[in-house]
Structure formats: structure tokens, C-alpha cells
Amino acid sequence: MYKKIHLDAPNVGELEKIYLNMAIDSGYVSSAGPCVCRLEEKCAGYLRTVKAVATGSGTSALHVALHELGIGKGDEVIVPALTFVATVNPVVYAGATPVFVDVDIQTWNMDPCAVEEAVTDKTRAIIPVHLYGNPCDMDEISRIAEKYGLCVIEDAAESLGARYKGAFTGTLGDLGCFSFNGNKTITTGGGGMVTGKDLQRLNHIEFLINQARDGQGCHPEIGFNYRMTNLQAAVGLAQFERLEEFLARKKAFNKAYRDALGDIAGIRFQEEYRGAESSCWFTCIIAGDAAARRQWQAVLKESGVPTRRIFPPVSELPPYRGCRFIDRGNSRYIYERGICLPCSTLNSPEDIEYVCGVLRESQIKLFRRSAAPRSTGILMPL
Numbered sequence: 309m310y311k312k313i314h315l316d317a318p319n320v321g322e323l324e325k326i327y328l329n330m331a332i333d334s335g336y337v338s339s340a341g342p343c344v345c346r347l348e349e350k351c352a353g354y355l356r357t358v359k360a361v362a363t364g365s366g367t368s369a370l371h372v373a374l375h376e377l378g379i380g381k382g383d384e385v386i387v388p389a390l391t392f393v394a395t396v397n398p399v400v401y402a403g404a405t406p407v408f409v410d411v412d413i414q415t416w417n418m419d420p421c422a423v424e425e426a427v428t429d430k431t432r433a434i435i436p437v438h439l440y441g442n443p444c445d446m447d448e449i450s451r452i453a454e455k456y457g458l459c460v461i462e463d464a465a466e467s468l469g470a471r472y473k474g475a476f477t478g479t480l481g482d483l484g485c486f487s488f489n490g491n492k493t494i495t496t497g498g499g500g501m502v503t504g505k506d507l508q509r510l511n512h513i514e515f516l517i518n519q520a521r522d523g524q525g526c527h528p529e530i531g532f533n534y535r536m537t538n539l540q541a542a543v544g545l546a547q548f549e550r551l552e553e554f555l556a557r558k559k560a561f562n563k564a565y566r567d568a569l570g571d572i573a574g575i576r577f578q579e580e581y582r583g584a585e586s587s588c589w590f591t592c593i594i595a596g597d598a599a600a601r602r603q604w605q606a607v608l609k610e611s612g613v614p615t616r617r618i619f620p621p622v623s624e625l626p627p628y629r630g631c632r633f634i635d636r637g638n639s640r641y642i643y644e645r646g647i648c649l650p651c652s653t654l655n656s657p658e659d660i661e662y663v664c665g666v667l668r669e670s671q672i673k674l675f676r677r678s679a680a681p682r683s684t685g686i687l688m689p690l
């Protein structure tokens with residue numbers, strides 16, 4: 309058996325241990341201590357934005373962003389159906405109603421035409437999700453937001469380092485939210501970040517997530533305990549120093565997968581919008597039809613290669629069935645056929661070559677090419 313291949317395991321090592329030990333030795337384990345501010349400054353500097361506020365998770369970042377923008381009962385928030393459930397739950401925490409829209413079949417991101425169709429007089433915000441690191445069509449989404457007077461909260465949980473027309477995702481809307489969960493491009497164990505253009509708003513978010521402390525022993529508003537800890541931030545500082553290396557590695561994996569698998573009938577990759585540059589957090593493929601997807605996954609598993617399915621459409625999960633959904637059938641199509649390939653930066657280029665080799669060999673063993681042209685090619689079980 310080939311050595312262990314990692315799907316999305318974190319790459320945490322010696323530098324993180326050094327920084328974590330320094331934080332422990334300093335005695336600051338909770339929210340006080342210098343690491344949180346240093347991580348916020350690093351993040352804001354990297355993203356070229358006015359301020360970044362560290363949070364305990366990407367989910368809490370999204371919740372406080374909605375709260376800050378005054379979104380609540382009676383409001384509708386437009387979300388993509390194809391995303392992780394954590395994009396949508398905070399809408400409900402805020403007391404608002406999610407309205408689902410389908411994704412574009414090429415990019416797998418929120419379809420701007422469906423967004424415009426979803427707008428009602430109750431709509432207050434749009435949450436574009438840069439799925440698997442691939443930037444949304446932010447020009448179109450911003451145009452719709454401006455036309456109808458809506459807020460834009462970017463869910464950039466998966467897209468640290470991705471750019472749209474030169475600007476980093478997470479800096480293009482009113483507020484942007486990142487995740488530093490264990491499987492993300494960089495991790496703090498668990499953590500998140502809110503960014504944006506409006507300093508006053510970000511200062512208020514900083515105040516809110518720290519129990520709305522005013523520094524005089526008073527709490528003039530109902531706040532949250534959504535702070536990141538000094539220990540988490542210490543790990544984050546080490547990870548930030550390695551961000552460029554991680555991004556380069558993930559982009560190289562993406563290229564290797566495309567080069568090796570691009571000519572296999574039925575395999576299609578997530579495409580980028582013009583002007584977008586994905587961070588390639590995950591490389592995912594559409595693998596023929598649902599039966600072919602199951603077979604690919606089984607063959608890969610037998611060869612020691614872990615994979616994962618695409619997120620199930622949130623609109624189909626029990627709490628969200630019955631919500632309004634501008635459905636074109638694409639989220640389900642991608643879910644049925646999609647496979648996430650190993651993307652952890654613990655993998656070497658040789659590991660990815662091995663994965664590609666397994667896919668190419670199993671294509672020969674398990675499938676014959678259909679006569680259909682590549683764009684519509686379906687893998688046919690023999």
C-alpha cells in the first residue's frame with residue numbers, strides 16, 4: 309500500500325509548537341495577550357484592508373456580521389444552496405429567513421441571475437460563498453446589491469488568498485468572513501476573522517464579540533463571547549508565515565489534477581469567472597454520473613486515497629426543506645456527481661501524482677469512453 313494520503317488534514321508543525329509554547333509561557337491563554345492583535349494586524353495587512361477582527365469561528369464571524377448590519381426578524385437573506393450548512397445557520401440565529409438560490413453549473417457559485425430573481429421587498433442581504441476557494445462573480449453580485457439596496461456579506465471561509473480582479477475575497481462586500489477551522493488553508497485549531505472596509509463597523513464588531521465591554525465595567529449592549537484566544541492566535545501567527553507556501557502547494561495540486569485528468573471523458577473541474585483566481589482550497593471534480601462517482605470513490609478508497617462528496621444542498625437538509633429556492637437543478641447535479649480530491653498540504657507532489665495515476669488506471673479498468681464529445685462525455689461502466 310502506498311503511504312498515507314491526506315484529504316484535508318492540517319499542516320501544523322514545529323513553528324506552531326514554538327509560538328504556542330511562547331503564548332503558554334506568557335501566561336495569556338484567553339483573549340488578553342498580544343497574539344490576537346498581531347494576527348489581526350497580519351490579516352488586515354495581507355488582505356490590504358482597514359481592519360480585521362479575530363473570532364472563535366467562521367460561523368460566529370458570519371453571525372456577528374449579520375447582527376452588525378442589523379439583519380433580523382422579517383428580513384430575507386439570499387444564500388447559495390450549494391455550500392456548507394454553516395453559511396446558512398447564522399441567518400437563522402439572527403432571526404432572519406434564508407432564501408436559497410442555485411449555483412452556476414461551471415463555477416459552482418451563486419448564480420447572479422437567480423439572485424436577482426430571488427429579491428423581494430423583504431430582502432436585506434446576499435451571502436456569496438466562494439466555494440472551495442473559487443471567487444464568485446462579485447461584479448454582478450455588487451451590481452444587484454446596489455440596485456436593490458442590499459448588504460453583501462462574503463462567506464470567504466474557504467477562500468483565504470483567492471482574488472477577484474486583483475482584490476482579495478473577503479474585502480469586496482460590506483463585510484467578509486473567514487474560517488481557520490482545522491481543514492482550512494491555515495488553521496488556528498478553530499477560529500475565524502471578520503474584515504471589511506468600514507472601520508467604525510469593525511470597531512463595533514470588536515466590541516460586540518468581547519461581551520460588549522466598554523472598559524469601565526459596563527456592558528451597554530448585548531454582546532457575544534466570540535473572541536479568539538491567545539493560544540489559537542499563536543498557532544495562527546505561525547500558520548500565516550506559511551500561507552504563501554500552502555497556497556502555492558494547493559495551486560500546484562490543482563494544476564497537476566487538471567493536467568493529468570483533463571482529457572478523461574466525463575471529468576469536469578470547477579471553472580473560474582473571468583478575473584478570478586481561486587485559492588484552490590479543494591480541487592473537486594464532476595465524475596461522469598452518480599454511478600461513476602460511486603465507482604471512482606470506491607476505487608480510490610481501495611487504493612488508500614480518501615475522498616469526500618460535495619456538500620449536500622442546504623435547501624435539502626431537514627431544517628431548510630420548504631424554504632424558498634430558486635432552483636435550476638445544478639446544486640443537486642453537482643452534489644450527485646462531485647468528488648473532493650486530496651488537498652492537504654501534508655501531501656507531496658508525488659502523492660498527488662499517485663492519486664492521478666490511480667484515477668487514470670481505474671478509468672482504463674472500470675470504464676470505457678463513451679462516444680459522446682468531451683463536454684458531455686459520460687463514463688460508462690463496462
Ligand SMILES: Cc1ncc(COP(=O)(O)O)c(C=O)c1O
Pocket residue numbers: 365366367368391392394395437463465466486487488489498499500
Ligand atoms: C463555506 C463555509 N462557511 C462557513 C464555515 C464555518 O466556519 P467554522 O467551521 O470556522 O465555524 C465553513 C467551514 O467550516 C465553510 O466551509
